[in-house]
Amino acid sequence: MIDFIHVSKSFPNGDVVLDDIDFSISPGEFVIITGKSGAGKTTIGRLLIHDLVPDKGKIVVEGMDLGKIKSQNIPVLRRKIGFAFQDFRVIPDKTVGENIVVALEIAGYDSKKIPEKVKHTLNMVGLSGKEKLFPGQLSGGELQRASIARAIAAEPPILFADEPTGNLDKETSLEIFKLLQKINSDGTTVIIATHDVTLISLNIGSHIHLEKGKIVKIEKRSEEKSEEKEDKEEKKEANK
Ligand SMILES: Nc1ncnc2c1ncn2[C@@H]1O[C@H](COP(=O)(O)OP(=O)(O)OP(=O)(O)O)[C@@H](O)[C@H]1O
Ligand SMILES: [Mg+2]
Known part of the structure; x- marks a missing residue:
């Protein structure tokens, strides 16, 4: 569970x-945060990992009040x-x-595993x-997959994907989006910050839209409506 309560941040x-x-x-949950460049999407992610602290308000992540977090718990x-x-x-x-x-290794994973x-x-x-390839030898889409792989390797309960389809063509963007949906269907809370209109137009997941420092739209879409579940429902119908 993530809670942002009356959070303000300025630089x-x-x-x-x-x-x-x-x-x-x-x-x-599968959540898409949108807003034009500079709207504060990355700032939300940085607040979430306590890389930034808010000027006002409270942020709670998985039961941890970040305003009270001790340095050893970061x-x-x-x-x-x-x-x-x-x-x-x-x-x-x-x-x-x-x-x-x-x-x-950073996550303290058992070296044998x-x-x-x-x-x-x-x-x-x-x-x-x-x-065995180096990042410089990967295509843009592959590099994005490598970045996602690194983020999810230790199976965190939450994934924040910041502009995961920036600079990718439409088809590759959709493949990355499908990968994020797959990660979500395995139980991970997925938050995507994006201004990719292709992803937004899919109307999948909950949607938070930022404008001039404010949330101007929150559309909650229950898990049941996700594409995965709809697919499952369709299959169930077909099997009847
Ligand atoms: N360390 C900083 N010092 C001063 N201003 C900053 C700092 N970090 C971010 N900002 C400003 O905060 C605003 C929001 O930045 P942020 O990176 O959150 O936007 P964004 O929505 O992620 O944009 P983009 O879509 O371009 O990635 C921007 O106007 C940016 O210039
Ligand atoms: Mg950003």
């Missing part, structure tokens, strides 16, 4: 980026949130596989066979 010499923002995200918080960064932040001189190993877990994660994101 020195800047306008108010988030102005009295209120929203909740339930476990297992790694605990960050293990709960896989963050696929807008600028990827994969380590350029490590291979795709090694990047995932690093993520698992790491090779199998790397394999499983690459398979999950559709990068089997690319383990």
Whole structure:
């Protein structure tokens, strides 16, 4: 469960980026946060991992009140949130596989289980066979998958994917979106920050829209309405 309660954030010499923002995200929810460039989408993600602190308001993540979090608990918080960064932040001189190993090591994963877990994660994101390539040798879509792989390898309950389809063609964007839906259908709460109109027009998941520091729209879509569930329902109907 994630709660933003009357959260405001501004930067020195800047306008108010988030102005009295209120929203909740339930476990297992699929949420799309939209708003034009500079609307504060990444800022929400950074607040979530306590990389930034709000000027006002309260943020609660998985029962942890971030206003009261002790420094030794910040790694605990960050293990709960896989963050696929807008600028990827994969380590350029490590291979795709090694990047995932690093993520698992940071998460304190049992070293004996790491090779199998790397394999499983690459398979999950559709990068089997690319383990030994360096990030610079990947296509844009593959690089995005590598970034997502690193974020989800240690199975955090929450994934924040920041502009996961930026600079990708429509078809590749939809493939990445499907991957995020698959991750969500396995139980992970998925939050996507995007201004990709293709994704928004799909009308899948809950939708939070930011404008001038405010949430101007919150549309909650229950899990039942997700494409996966609809597909399952259709199959059930067909089998009757
Ligand atoms: N460290 C900082 N210092 C000053 N201003 C900042 C800082 N970080 C972000 N901002 C400002 O906060 C605003 C919101 O930034 P943010 O990165 O959250 O936007 P965004 O919605 O993610 O945009 P984009 O779609 O371009 O990624 C921007 O106007 C940005 O210039
Ligand atoms: Mg951003």
